[in-house]
Amino acid sequence: QVQLVESGGGLVHAGGSLRLSCAASGSIFSFNAMGWYRQAPGKQRDLVARIANSAGTTYADSVKGRFTISRDNAKNTVYLQMNSLKPEDTAVYYCRVEAGRAFWGQGTQVTVSS
Numbered sequence: 001q002v003q004l005v006e007s008g009g010g011l012v013h014a015g016g017s018l019r020l021s022c023a024a025s026g027s028i029f030s031f032n033a034m035g036w037y038r039q040a041p042g043k044q045r046d047l048v049a050r051i052a053n054s055a056g057t058t059y060a061d062s063v064k065g066r067f068t069i070s071r072d073n074a075k076n077t078v079y080l081q082m083n084s085l086k087p088e089d090t091a092v093y094y095c096r097v098e099a100g101r102a103f104w105g106q107g108t109q110v111t112v113s114s
Contacts (some may be wrong), residue, residue, distance in 0.1 A: 009108030023096030
C-alpha cells in the first residue's frame with residue numbers, strides 16, 4: 001500500500017506563489033510517474049503537471065511557464081512550484097503517483113484571490 005501526504009496549499013493573492021509537496025511512503029520500492037491534478041468546483045479533475053521516472057515532464061497549457069514540477073527520488077517526494085498564480089488556478093490539487101497502479105492523495109486547497 002502507498003500513503004501520500006500533501007502539503008503547501010493555502011490562500012494567496014493573484015501574482016503570488018505557492019509550493020506544493022507530496023511525500024509518498026509504503027511498501028513500494030520505487031515509483032514511476034508522479035504528478036499533480038486539480039479539480040475546481042463543478043469541473044472535472046484535470047492534469048496540471050506530470051514527471052516521469054526519467055524526469056521527463058508534461059504540463060497543461062494553462063500552467064506552462066508558470067508552474068514547475070520536480071521530484072526527489074531519494075525522498076519519494078514530488079513538488080509543484082506555482083508562480084504568477086491566477087484566480088483561475090483556484091482548485092483542490094491532488095497528488096498522483098504510479099506504482100503498478102495509480103494512488104491519489106487526499107487533496108490540498110489552493111485559493112487565489114483577485
